[in-house]
Amino acid sequence: MKKLIGTLVTVVFLIVYCFAVMLLAVRLLPGTSGWVQLAYYVFTGLIWVVPIAALIKWMQTPPARAERRPRS
Numbered sequence: 001m002k003k004l005i006g007t008l009v010t011v012v013f014l015i016v017y018c019f020a021v022m023l024l025a026v027r028l029l030p031g032t033s034g035w036v037q038l039a040y041y042v043f044t045g046l047i048w049v050v051p052i053a054a055l056i057k058w059m060q061t062p063p064a065r066a067e068r069r070p071r072s
Helices: 002-028 034-047 049-060
Strands: none
Touching: 002 034, 002 049, 034 049
16 A cells, blocks of 8 residues: 555656656746756766655555454
């Protein structure tokens, strides 16, 4: 179940992130040099890895198991 949830969150996050990066670029980058634009896209193209890496780490952890009580 964790992997299904993590996969859905990843897809939704990446779609929202891409649109946010594009909208921010349209507002900030017109009239800037090519180097500034390159730096922006390199930075934003790599920074998404941080939250997704944490999510993947969470997805890979084994599920917590309820403690079993011995039968009487």
